[in-house]
Amino acid sequence: MLRTFDLILIAAMLVAATVTYKIKYDAEKQIVVINKLKRQIASEKDTITLLRADWSLMTQPGRLQNLVDVYAKELHLQNIDAKQIVQFNEIPERPVDEIEKLISGSDTVMANNAAGTDPMSTGSVKPSRTRQ
Structure with missing residues (x-):
């Protein structure tokens, strides 16, 4: 007579x-994962x-000096003269590379795009998009 x-x-x-x-069961699985991570960290x-x-x-320094002595002839190592150390403003500027010329050329193209002209040399004006 179960009700x-x-x-x-x-x-x-x-x-x-x-x-x-x-x-x-899930907690035991997580404990196993935590223990594995602890072992990896250790x-x-x-x-x-x-x-x-x-x-x-x-x-x-002693080891490095021994290596310098062994490989000095092969690497053509020389002592640094005090005249070789210069101030930052005495370093000449690097000549402009071809890639820098291309990049500076792309700046003018981007300026034209910002002004609303077509990047193609047609001189047409881009249609403006209106936000709604």
């Missing part, structure tokens, strides 16, 4: 148990530490 109310309560209990199980930190140590070894 309708008892059946509704049993169904609600089953739904609640299913939802609870699903939430627990690995990256270890790699960064190793690379910093390697960099400090590679840039030691």
Whole structure:
């Protein structure tokens, strides 16, 4: 003699148990993902530490001087004279490249477009668009 109310309560209990199980299962999956990310972060930190140590070894002045001594003849290395160091305003300007000429030429085309003329050399005026 189950009443309708008892059946509704049993169904609600089953739904609640299913939802609870699903939430627990999803939380466990997220914990696995978080642990994996933590391991990856730790690995990256270890790699960064190793690379910093390697960099400090590679840039030691004694090691660099030994490399200069070994490869000086092949690289034609010379000492810097004090006369070679100049102020910023003493550096000559770089000559204009072909690409800069093309770019400056495109500036005039854009100026013509802004003025309302057609980029083709017809001299026609573009129709103006009205906003509605």
